[in-house]
Amino acid sequence: MKLRFGLIGVGRMGKVYAHHLTSTVQDVELVAIADPAPGAAAEAAMRWGGVPLTDYRDLLKREDIQAVVIATPTHTHVEVVKAAAAAGKQIFCEKPLSLTLEGCDDAIQAVEAAGVMLQIGFNRRFDPAHVAAMEKIKAGVIGKPVMFRSSGRDPKRTSLEFARRESSGGMILDMGIHEFDTARWMMGSDVVRVSTEGGCLVYPELKSVGDIDNAVINLRYENGAIGQIDLTRNAVYGHDVRTEIIGSEGALYIAKLQYTDLLVMKPNNISHDTVPYFMERFAEAYSAELKDFVACLREGREPSATGKDARAATAIGIAATQSLDEGVPVEVNRS
Amino acid sequence: MKLRFGLIGVGRMGKVYAHHLTSTVQDVELVAIADPAPGAAAEAAMRWGGVPLTDYRDLLKREDIQAVVIATPTHTHVEVVKAAAAAGKQIFCEKPLSLTLEGCDDAIQAVEAAGVMLQIGFNRRFDPAHVAAMEKIKAGVIGKPVMFRSSGRDPKRTSLEFARRESSGGMILDMGIHEFDTARWMMGSDVVRVSTEGGCLVYPELKSVGDIDNAVINLRYENGAIGQIDLTRNAVYGHDVRTEIIGSEGALYIAKLQYTDLLVMKPNNISHDTVPYFMERFAEAYSAELKDFVACLREGREPSATGKDARAATAIGIAATQSLDEGVPVEVNRS
Amino acid sequence: MKLRFGLIGVGRMGKVYAHHLTSTVQDVELVAIADPAPGAAAEAAMRWGGVPLTDYRDLLKREDIQAVVIATPTHTHVEVVKAAAAAGKQIFCEKPLSLTLEGCDDAIQAVEAAGVMLQIGFNRRFDPAHVAAMEKIKAGVIGKPVMFRSSGRDPKRTSLEFARRESSGGMILDMGIHEFDTARWMMGSDVVRVSTEGGCLVYPELKSVGDIDNAVINLRYENGAIGQIDLTRNAVYGHDVRTEIIGSEGALYIAKLQYTDLLVMKPNNISHDTVPYFMERFAEAYSAELKDFVACLREGREPSATGKDARAATAIGIAATQSLDEGVPVEVNRS
């Protein structure tokens, strides 16, 4: 029997999920789409089907909906997750769950109280290369992982409005959340301490909204391992995510510097294109994470990225931001 | 208004087209699926919707169908194309159109008489890297193209049943048809002469069905340019298609040797995976070619790969096979 | 005890050998340098030591010289080899030994009659990547080799004077000789038939001296294997040599498209440099081939590239050129 979904929020990411729920994910049905922006839900419903709604609470009231995908603005996530949990819906929520630990805790508590499932949209856990890397780690190919390295690089800054620290959490939380989640997931250990250097070096206008454009972050793990993350908004060449795990008996390296498989060869110069942006880089992952969510529901297993994972990644981001502000290493809140 | 499709044949390639018609291609509807195999159409209709039919002639009778995708066995293509043309349907036909020039001519004539469109499923014309390469050629980046090189390599032989020359046309026609089409398309000139060396070198059992497993083919173009193709069924490492155009002022090189973006690093050894097979290599192209077919219909423009293109590629394959058999260069039938 | 060398001819390649004989090759001494060009020997002797001579016959008369490196113009090779053999010197001769089979036979006979060693400067046999590939083949890593592919590409044409067919043998013999030798060496079988397509497509001025600038060549081997070579003088992007062996259980691929290990990353474009020319590509090989020559002499073993190898490669080149001229496959003279 088909699993019946509601989609809450049909902006940039909501559209991606609508597409996959109606095409690449098997045995699901998109029953309703809710979005308060004028015409947004109606337009989406024209394209992907389902009943268009303005208020997500109307969507949650529908008894023919078993699961929801939440792709609303970040600051509304906790409220919507809590409402969805109270309505007994299974929940897939786009990252980040919340920019505060209190928000994360609230959401986790609500979900636990309601006995529903909560999966967070950490796309790297579903990227084929990262998945393959985890299989190698589990198979012992690299021995004991001892160093984690990750680059999260965007080709341009976000809008100033989005970049405001109150809105995005600042670059470290906003962009780094993926690195922080990957850092925990792939190393199989928690991060206990971080230290950051960073600055507003290329886009001076970001200073006016309290943000930066470049940062480097050291990690110390509970098990003694170490890690390192670099973040930049001025990888003007393209979107560039690299992940590396160095172990006692080998290493793994994920990088995608070329997008289309074409080399252009001119005098003393061979060139190729780059990955435009995260949508292109993780196109397959968005389908895979929904498929996994459905499989978890059907099989009754714990989701691959839980509310607690979201909290832990957020805690690292908060500590790394504090380290930037204070110029000292900061212990990560892991309570 | 949605364009209403019928799908004829729902084997391996038919399933790919059913998937795309119901997901990645916008503004189309899959109205009916016909396949004579017991249960095939019904099973497909359960998954992708549409009315299941056994006889494609019943599908062609439906007035609510404007266009058909033909993905039946090769030897039936001409018959089905002719019937679809007679029924006034727009036609997308999987490659090859026919293994004989007479078959190609018959189909072309029927389509022209009926005034419908015929597009052939030459996937490389829709592969992002090949498309990007053509844009560079048209922009003059490499000057005048003077040499074409292409490798078509499969990781294993087909079944003996399929490999029979009467069924597949033999390896050169079967595998090479893509190279022959690409050879014409990218160089912007016709192939006038071919010469082949080949043999049954790895799978001796292919001899019993009259086939070979390795071949190299020289090309001479009408405009004086030259070309070279290699084909093998024992690229045991993976599916490997490479295309190269050398021009007077630059060159273009398309190759995809890595599939997942992961490097595994062990003592004195760095390794990665390979592309499994053509479905994975050209996954995006199958969607793109249907989208282009729909766009051609809507805009009333000539399709990117016509019946005449299919005839021309077939003619090269027939000549290359004859050259293998006779040990001499053979002129290509271009009448 | 040091092995005492004379160098005959100190043009472009002679300088390379002078450098290696006086630096990277151990336990040898450069005793004399002969070159008829005014000042050439004297200038070289200033730099690398040794007695400068104008006439190579004076060099051959010296009893303190045991071995000679011949790097004179191609058309003099046979004469000098014969004289060196008659003088009892061990001989390293730059490729090609001769552009005619008669020349090769003459030289081989003279060397055999004198009981001296003759090694030919086929640099690819000493390139680290090619050597590593041969080790893999011998270790059975790719099973039975069944297809050979090679690209020999230069970034520009030679001078018209050099390109004259009487002088260079034409592009196929001149550039292709390396491919033909590699084709035999790596496949462990003789080439019995070739067929060529080619033309003067980029540099029309080459026509006036009877030469071409692009060619593709099919190979048939004695053991049934097949091969394919492409040659171009307009790989304007850089010097590009690629060698590929496809076997029943794997394949080997040698390519060096990047020279300096630097990627330059600009908006939607990542680029790197290319190998300038053969001197840079095979820099290590020139040292290695002299070291091997010395080792062969000391150990009394057969050189890695003999006069017979030179004859066989020349025979393939002559046949491939004839095939170009006549438009038919040509059997290779292997008597």
Add this chain to the structure above:
Amino acid sequence: MKLRFGLIGVGRMGKVYAHHLTSTVQDVELVAIADPAPGAAAEAAMRWGGVPLTDYRDLLKREDIQAVVIATPTHTHVEVVKAAAAAGKQIFCEKPLSLTLEGCDDAIQAVEAAGVMLQIGFNRRFDPAHVAAMEKIKAGVIGKPVMFRSSGRDPKRTSLEFARRESSGGMILDMGIHEFDTARWMMGSDVVRVSTEGGCLVYPELKSVGDIDNAVINLRYENGAIGQIDLTRNAVYGHDVRTEIIGSEGALYIAKLQYTDLLVMKPNNISHDTVPYFMERFAEAYSAELKDFVACLREGREPSATGKDARAATAIGIAATQSLDEGVPVEVNRS
């Protein structure tokens, strides 16, 4: 006129310099070799010429020597540099100049007092890829450099004897000195603050000598830029040095993961070798740095890597080691 050299110390690095002084560097003469190890100088003199000496002070007394290459154990560098300066010799000294700032200052003072030149063997400044990168930076290709990233990775630990912190300075100073020098050189700004995480994670025996095997280091530059370095002794796959500069308008990336240009292709697996060790990775740089030293002497220009550069790199290493020990960011001593 030839520049006359003395070589002091003919261990592993001394042999490399002896080789280049007698082969790849033009217009120099190796006059004497001094090494206190029994037979070392004599053996080296047999191979590379020159007078063998046991005591370097005898070498410094020779009036026919104008310049010395110092390749003795690190803890002797300052003493030998001072003696050489006092003797009026021009000095090329292998890195590190000294493990203490006092040592560096002593050496610098002695050299300045004597009015001789001192060049330090920071090989990366002479690696073709790093040199090409610097040219791009100077040409403005990447705009303003804002982030520096570097990996210094060895395939194995050193001997325990060498690893002792008193002897090597510990991993951060020993391995990182190259990164610290590159970090300053390529960014054109001084490092003012560092913070380190590290540990002894793979080779527990290193703890007994006070060393670690993995570290990550954040850098803050005087001009506001930031940087990041990772160091590991368990890159078991091979020697791996990567350098990356991210600028406001582009980025540069140096990496050499493949050594021999051969791909081995097996079912679902393509692999290649790796760079064995630093000697192979920087083979060309050792020749280039001596050539540059000679050119600086002849042209009377400042060397590319001075004693002050050595002091600055050492200061970063000392601060980074202190940060590891104390768990806090440490200001770099730049007095």
